[in-house]
Amino acid sequence: MNDHRLTPAHLRLLLASLALVYGLHVLHLPPWVTLLTVGAGVWRYAASVTQVALPKTRWLLPIAAAATLGIIASHDGLFGRNASVSLLAAMMALKLLESHTRRDAMLLVLLAYFFSITGFLFSQSLLVGAYLVLPVVALTATLININHPNGSLPVRFLLRLAGLMLGQSIPIMLALFLLFPRVQGPLWGVPEGAHRGMTGLSDHMSPGSISQLSQSDSVAFRARFNGDMPRTSRLYWRGPVFWHYDGTRWSSGEQVRGVPLQPLQATSEPVSYSVTLEPQNRTWLFMLDAPASIPPNSLLGNDYQLLARQPVLNRVRYEGRSFLQYRMDETLAPGIRAQALQLPRAGNPRTRALGASLAGNQGTDAGIVQGALMLLREQPFRYTLTPPRLGKNAVDEFLFTTRSGFCEHYAGSFVFLMRAAGVPARVVTGYQGGEFNPTGHYLLVRQADAHAWAEVWLQGRGWVRIDPTAAVAPQRIETGLASALPAGEPLPPLMRADLDWLRQLYLRWDAVNNGWNQWVLGYDQQRQMELLSRLAGSRISSQEMIWGLMIGVGCSILAVAAAMLSRGRPMNSLQTSYGRFCRKMARAGVAHQPCEGPLDYGQRAAQALPAQAAEITAITTRYAVLRYGMAPTWQQIEAFRQLVRKFSP
Template sequence: MFNKATLKMQQLLWLLLSLSITFTVYTFNLNNWVPAFFVFFATWRYLIEKKHWPFPKLWLRLPITFAGGLAVLATYGSLFGRDASLALFAVMISLKLLETKSKRDFIIMVILGYFLTVNTLLFTQAIWVILTITLALVGLTACLIVTSHAGSTYSDAENLFTWKAQAKLAGHLLLQAVPIMLVLFVLFPRIPGPIWGIPQDAYSGMTGLSDSMEPGNISQLSLSSKIAFRAEFKSAIPPNNQLYWRGPVLWHQTGRSWHISSEKLDIPVESLETSGPATDYTITLEPHNRNWLLMLDLPTNLPANAVVKHDMQVVSKEPVRTRIRYDGRSYLHYQLGVKLSDYERTLSLQLLDDENPKTRQLAAKWVSEHKSPTDIIQAALTMFIEQPFVYTLAPPRLGREPVDDFLFNTKRGFCEHYASSFVYLMRAAGIPARIVTGYQGGELNPNGHYLIVRQSDAHAWAEVWLADQGWVRVDPTSAVSPNRIESGIASALPDSNLLPMLSRQDYPFLKKLYLNWDSINNGWNQWVLGYDQQKQLDLLKKIISDKIVWEDIGLILVLVLITLMAIISYFLLRNKAIVLDPIKKVYLQFLNKLEKTGLKKLAYEGVTDFSKRAAKKLPEQASEIVAISELFSSSQYAKQGEALIENKRTLTLLKQLVKNFKIKRLNQMQQKINDF
């Protein structure tokens, strides 16, 4: 029943409910005290309404407000930037609850609520976030509905007193906005890159390979189940032991760490000869805030906006800060850099002096024992196989001479230990060598026929240069743990507890569920989030014409919106109720026929009066007009007997009459007489 107090309560609860949903999303992104802060003030506001507590006075509100601001400052060290300013906004919204009383206050709160809710998208645009904030938007709209109806005296407002009715109307309102949303989504001109600057802290927390490698880097990365990229293959997927995704190539050795060669791009690229079939694929790369574009060893094409460095590493001109998609074509069989330039030779033999004496001794011993570099390589691999080397994610810390310590002492390490010590050995033995980092393998998602490559698939391997053969890939990790390369990291590590759950091999059901979910996510990324300028242009070219250019899209958008608005306004301004009664529909057809002769039934004109007027103008058809009108009039106003049967009979008869009714052309003479 109508009750002002209930209505006020509903209004408040809608607001608190939807804000709670929004704050739930924020628990993943903002410091946890912010949502807790909201819960406290929301509860307070609820009790004010429920127990009729007084609203807090200004002397209390003012200090709380300052304290809230200071708390944000203390937590984030600033009031600016994405995280800090959103936290401040969220805190102030929570406080605003304490002075939300009047209709105007509620309207302001709803609008602020919309803004806060939509801002969750600055952090992530995953499907679950979209679904969750849609709920919050429905709730806010319902609050708006209750607010606008609170003072209404219309009896219609009584239909809106239940939660269900309010939610339903809010849902309807939002659904009605869907066509316009779709038009804007498809047609709003996409501009590559953000239009406005997003604060730098927005890119924190992106993980990926770095441009240097220290023992421990990659094993740290391997603990993350975050997705690095997805690769869709157009041709057959190569076997796991061929899936080397090339990332940064490291040349410089400085003590513990290895670095990329230089940022210079004018060094000639190594020569590449390919053979065998090509492998075509499309990569959707997650943002990692660096320039690397990962490609399968070895690519022959370049994605847009990218360059290749002399060591065949593909980099983009801009750091990858949004999810991007590019095509690749690679050959698994190749000969790379048969002629070694002086620059590269120097670089690939570089070692810091006076380090790791034991390792140098070992290398010198091998050089004296073996004649060809191939034998030396074999000797190194044999050492890894025969001696008790262990592949583990939790290697012990290495001492002052890291390579010596690893090779002769701990013998426990991850791929970066093996790759770096191997390259060190080779260089000490005078064989040009370098470290390649990247990803190895990937998980096949059978639902979408694509590979999911995670940070846990990060890997490091070596390339050595041999005369006649050029750069040859040698993966010392495969000597220690063949499983890592053949079937992925999960099978290579016995102590799988350390690995993220989704990379493990137990729980097949969970795994399957996860793979299904990932293929949905992949579709979402490709078609919704990845809908960029290129896709938009492609789509419009397919639909409209090949000649469309970027500038036309705005025009198309305006035209489509105008058309849409025109259609909606036509239905609104036509001021005709939608006719559901079939008898009325048939009668309307009859009226439409008459309208062509200029005879229009006026809104206030009765059926019988109109039929008299029409009969006078069309005397030849007077009897038909009168018959139809009388039938319709009596169906509307006369007493109905067996309602159903009678109605049906009337309808059939009326349909027949209206169907046969055709306007006969009056000759001009008659027309004149009639007009007279």
């Protein structure tokens, strides 16, 4: 059977299935590989319906070699995700040109199954998972078609049968997915280029670095609170802390060694929540100010910046507990104080003079802070995404000339001013606020929520958060970015008031996508143990989980077998049609006897119903020939079905 030639009908379904598979990769393949696959498909089908000749094997070998060299040139090598997928695509296209038998087609279908799964190497989103259903069903229908002894079958019948077969496998698939022991880490290593193009906070801050993120609707992370969510103005998600200023940008600087982490003095009850962080190719983990405990496999610096032990290249979920009211570092080590007062040797003379003036006019460090905030409130400062470019003395130009900027302008200039006045200060970046998703009941924090603020050290109080942006645009902290910007400022589409319908639609979609992330992509060993322990009512062991897997798969197999046995002996389409004929005759008073063959039954029925004798004899004779003669074609079975359908005793 596997040596039978492929017919045009076989090829049409095969090519349609391959087109669905290639459609998943069209954006990942070099254009010339896409043209090669399309050309091969057109050539192969044309050869099946016309006299067009296919290339000989001696020509396919140099074409394959040239394609390999082209892939090496396109991807700077033959190894890696992109090059491997392109090579597989090209070789499948060339294999199509030498496919003549059903066995060749079966090999192509099996390769296409694997090729479909490689789509997850580029994206593991819900959309990709949903799309993969199409090529899998089509490939299964193709596999049925090329293995059927009666030639090509109707496409609608094949798709229905393929869907039924795949549907019957769902219970076993679910049992394996839920109960099979999970492997720690991803199934594949992180491919090359997997973290290119990721947006997020940088390891330094300069004018414009955060305002660029404000145009991004990309998700930074999602947070779900165990109780009531704090009000928006308390949602400061702590990230990188910057100490060093070189006159142009802020950075973390050199770590002061030998300074232990001082415990927080909590003045409020902790808030508990979970965070699902998107990949960022950084080691930063974000928690509400200030962390009360840290997740496993993480580190907490002496400036309370939370770090993962390795860069976050895959979506990660962790639990968090934070104190929203606290005292941090009530004593300041000399090395930390020196680091918190560092300024370049020269530059920004007017700001230095203003700092000295504040220090002379105010009696305490707290008074200096309030004096600086009063200056921001009283002067015509403007909060904007499009500030003018700043020159060499950027802080002077911002505070005394342009007075227009985003959060990084205010935070960086405020810390510079505090240090000029002798008040220890540092810049903290992260995210502020977020949007509550009522469908999924979690907080959605986007890159557009990126923010920068200041911390000053005050005697008897330790490090105190000061947000100079709130002095100029308090709406940014209370209600979000969109309400704080002047009319006409560019906003991400999902923050625009006139596109509220789009935002609501997106929130519903994000809730569905988050469920996919949590329960499919994020179904790790921890979640598996939590789910199974919840179902069992107590914590279970690995041995109990394996027993559960065996029992679950066994029950699924028994359920499918019971369903098949409950229907009695499996009947093909021919037998089904004959059974329908027998039921019609039974209603007319001539029931079929269990030991009666079709010819004897037809003779008896014709005598009982002489008016329909010719039709009855034709049906029973045709059935006997088709049932016990040579294997019938699909067209013959369909003709018999129509004959029975039209018969009415």
